Amino acid sequence: MSDMKMPETASRADVPMVLSEQVSKSFGSNEVLKSISLEVKRGEVMCLVGPSGSGKSTFLRCINHLEVLSAGRLSVDGELIGFRETHGKLYEMAPKEASKQRRDIGMVFQRFNLFPHMTALQNVMEAPIRVKGLPKAQVEQNARDLLARVGLAERADYYPAHLSGGQQQRVAIARALAMEPKLMLFDEPTSALDPELVGEVLDVMKGLAKSGMTMIVVTHEMGFAKEVADSLVFMDGGVVVEAGDPEQVLTNPQHARTQAFLSKVL
Amino acid sequence: MSSTTPNGSAAGSTPPPAGPVGPVSTESVPIKAIRLRHPWRIVFAVVLIAIFALIAVDAAFRPAYDWPAVGKYLFDRRISQAAVVTIQLTVFSMVIAIVLGVLLAVMRLSPNPVFKSIAWFYLWVFRGTPVYVQLTIWGLISLIYTSIDIGIPFMDPWVSFQTQAALNTFTLAIIGLALNEAAYMAEIVRAGLLSVDRGQEEASTALGMSWVQTMTRVILPQSMRVIIPPTGNEVISMLKTTSLVTAVPFSFELFTRSRDISAETFNPIPLLIVASIWYLFFTSILMVGQYFLEKRFARGVGDRQVDKKDPGTATGVITGVVPVPGAGQPTAVGPPPAGDPPINPGSGGAR
Numbered sequence: 134m135s136d137m138k139m140p141e142t143a144s145r146a147d148v149p150m151v152l153s154e155q156v157s158k159s160f161g162s163n164e165v166l167k168s169i170s171l172e173v174k175r176g177e178v179m180c181l182v183g184p185s186g187s188g189k190s191t192f193l194r195c196i197n198h199l200e201v202l203s204a205g206r207l208s209v210d211g212e213l214i215g216f217r218e219t220h221g222k223l224y225e226m227a228p229k230e231a232s233k234q235r236r237d238i239g240m241v242f243q244r245f246n247l248f249p250h251m252t253a254l255q256n257v258m259e260a261p262i263r264v265k266g267l268p269k270a271q272v273e274q275n276a277r278d279l280l281a282r283v284g285l286a287e288r289a290d291y292y293p294a295h296l297s298g299g300q301q302q303r304v305a306i307a308r309a310l311a312m313e314p315k316l317m318l319f320d321e322p323t324s325a326l327d328p329e330l331v332g333e334v335l336d337v338m339k340g341l342a343k344s345g346m347t348m349i350v351v352t353h354e355m356g357f358a359k360e361v362a363d364s365l366v367f368m369d370g371g372v373v374v375e376a377g378d379p380e381q382v383l384t385n386p387q388h389a390r391t392q393a394f395l396s397k398v399l
Numbered sequence: 400m401s402s403t404t405p406n407g408s409a410a411g412s413t414p415p416p417a418g419p420v421g422p423v424s425t426e427s428v429p430i431k432a433i434r435l436r437h438p439w440r441i442v443f444a445v446v447l448i449a450i451f452a453l454i455a456v457d458a459a460f461r462p463a464y465d466w467p468a469v470g471k472y473l474f475d476r477r478i479s480q481a482a483v484v485t486i487q488l489t490v491f492s493m494v495i496a497i498v499l500g501v502l503l504a505v506m507r508l509s510p511n512p513v514f515k516s517i518a519w520f521y522l523w524v525f526r527g528t529p530v531y532v533q534l535t536i537w538g539l540i541s542l543i544y545t546s547i548d549i550g551i552p553f554m555d556p557w558v559s560f561q562t563q564a565a566l567n568t569f570t571l572a573i574i575g576l577a578l579n580e581a582a583y584m585a586e587i588v589r590a591g592l593l594s595v596d597r598g599q600e601e602a603s604t605a606l607g608m609s610w611v612q613t614m615t616r617v618i619l620p621q622s623m624r625v626i627i628p629p630t631g632n633e634v635i636s637m638l639k640t641t642s643l644v645t646a647v648p649f650s651f652e653l654f655t656r657s658r659d660i661s662a663e664t665f666n667p668i669p670l671l672i673v674a675s676i677w678y679l680f681f682t683s684i685l686m687v688g689q690y691f692l693e694k695r696f697a698r699g700v701g702d703r704q705v706d707k708k709d710p711g712t713a714t715g716v717i718t719g720v721v722p723v724p725g726a727g728q729p730t731a732v733g734p735p736p737a738g739d740p741p742i743n744p745g746s747g748g749a750r
Contacts, residue, residue, distance in 0.1 A: 197605055228610060236607035246602035250620050260606035263616060305602075312606060 156205035180358040183368035239309030254289040279307040299330030468669035481656035495577035500584025525582035537575040538647035572644035591622030631689030
């Protein structure tokens with residue numbers, strides 16, 4: 134038994150952070166995702182681009198089980214998401230187990246979704262206290278450090294309504310980081326921002342990528358993708374049209390659909 | 400002077416223009432116009448006042464109203480005691496109704512189909528039958544269930560008591576009013592819960608919070624703004640509905656008490672006026688209370704601090720709060736926030 138465990142832990146670093154095998158998702162008769170197979174390695178930053186309605190956001194939401202897959206398998210850090218597999222049979226997870234998986238996956242939303250009745254600091258502290266049950270003093274120190282990290286140490290006691298969009302989104306990133314996730318999902322994090330506020334959020338994300346965080350970013354910021362991403366995936370109509378090195382895909386797209394899309398956004 | 404291009408980057412070389420493009424250095428002239436007259440309003444008001452005055456004078460001298468009797472019974476001991484009982488009925492049944500209503504609303508929105516069905520069935524029954532009928536049935540409950548047994552079916556009960564002895568008419572009246580009101584409160588709370596942006600639930604779910612945590616920590620606190628004003632309405636409505644508990648029959652509240660007194664005096668009209676005055680007095684107090692509650696909760700969630708902290712720096716170094724629908728203000732069904740949220744402080748930051 135112990136012999137069996139050794140190679141498993143040794144190969145743990147080789148297990149991809151996210152492994153998606155033929156993932157499909159339908160809403161009724163509408164198939165939004167069609168057999169998506171992707172792999173995100175540890176510490177890798179992957180950017181998902183594509184026209185709206187292409188299934189990027191849905192795929193992202195499948196990763197932390199906000200949506201339930203219709204077909205295929207999706208695992209994070211070698212662990213199947215949303216289901217338990219015993220003796221070759223899949224069992225739907227209880228909400229408790231699912232939320233345990235979600236703790237390790239941070240998510241940042243297009244519209245921030247900060248809790249408006251809590252200050253920035255309280256927003257960051259809420260989940261570590263309620264979900265992890267950590268002592269308040271420790272959580273507060275950690276939360277203040279995180280707010281400082283996103284450049285908002287002085288805004289700790291402000292309510293979201295008194296923060297700019299860029300500041301709100303940076304608080305949202307700090308809130309997700311407070312759970313010490315192993316994977317961060319960004320769902321168009323700058324799409325709801327004034328153009329002049331996009332930079333500050335991207336800067337925080339760049340810093341996060343440099344620190345070695347595994348990230349999947351749905352974005353329209355091609356400059357960011359080019360600079361930060363290790364891989365770029367172009368999706369359209371629920372399928373992966375093209376994937377590869379960002380520089381390659383952006384400057385020399387192979388597929389006609391990619392070319393057409395990029396000619397409009399670049 | 401005429402080349403006032405609205406260009407922010409040029410602010411370094413030339414002082415920024417103070418106002419919109421137009422003739423400079425002339426102060427705007429205040430408009431002096433003759434106000435529009437509304438002669439018919441005045442005519443109409445005078446006629447109405449005259450009619451009301453006539454009715455009032457007539458009422459003052461009409462013997463059927465028997466004003467001396469009104470004055471005599473207004474502070475009659477039995478009446479003031481009945482007024483207290485009316486308040487007790489209102490408060491107790493509203494408190495139970497609110498608690499039960501929140502529970503039902505949460506059940507109705509829960510992902511659990513069993514809870515959902517129970518809540519739906521409850522609403523169907525208690526909203527679908529008149530409260531007067533419900534109160535009458537509660538009054539007859541001891542005929543339907545002569546004793547209440549607690550225990551395992553088909554075995555000797557652990558506890559058993561006679562319904563008639565255990566539940567007096569006051570308790571039955573409260574039960575009847577509360578259970579009926581709970582159905583309406585459930586709908587109010589449900590509307591409040593639904594008014595909270597869906598992103599809030601997603602955000603807390605994504606953080607790993609459980610459904611119960613999401614409800615109690617995130618959704619319910621935000622829905623209070625929408626729930627409070629109609630609840631004030633329900634309290635006022637409940638105060639008046641207490642007059643129906645005579646169906647139980649419970650006879651110590653305001654309306655039934657004044658009816659009973661007038662049955663002795665054969666003079667019902669002054670006592671109806673007495674009861675009405677008391678009801679009006681209480682509803683007026685409640686209306687004032689509701690006004691302040693609404694003012695308090697209608698404020699934008701984040702706006703409660705805007706005037707305490709300096710509003711200038713509240714928007715931060717980057718001047719401009721991006722109005723994102725649903726991010727700052729939950730889409731409310733209720734009245735709009737009293738203090739409008741900053742729509743575009745980037746242009747109007749310096750008030």
